[in-house]
Amino acid sequence: MTATLAVKREASYVMELRRAPFQITLDGTTVGSIDRHETFETPIEPGHHTLQVRAGRYSSNTQSFDVADGDAVNFRCSGARIWPIYAISFVVPSLALLLKRE
Numbered sequence: 001m002t003a004t005l006a007v008k009r010e011a012s013y014v015m016e017l018r019r020a021p022f023q024i025t026l027d028g029t030t031v032g033s034i035d036r037h038e039t040f041e042t043p044i045e046p047g048h049h050t051l052q053v054r055a056g057r058y059s060s061n062t063q064s065f066d067v068a069d070g071d072a073v074n075f076r077c078s079g080a081r082i083w084p085i086y087a088i089s090f091v092v093p094s095l096a097l098l099l100k101r102e
Helices: 083-090
Strands: 003-009 024-027 029-034 038-044 049-053 064-069 070-080 098-101
Touching: 003 024, 003 049, 024 038, 029 038, 049 070, 049 098, 064 070, 064 098
Parallel strands: 003 070
Antiparallel strands: 003 038, 024 029, 024 049, 049 064, 070 098
């Protein structure tokens, strides 16, 4: 049996400053992409995993998680929404994208 990974790219009333599609990386392998206002779902094997979203040289922090057989794990992602973080992300690319577990 398998588990399910779902990643939702948040839609917000605040303008998202990075608009390009994000690449979804599971355990170091790109498994798909997600655009604004979309949800990406894929079956995954139970166990320990790492997840990250990327857009070119920009990335989120890597999130580690465990998932059991038959369970679902949900994450939300977005680009930087405020100018200071957007500007700092040119120097620290891992601040450009946000990824958090729901």
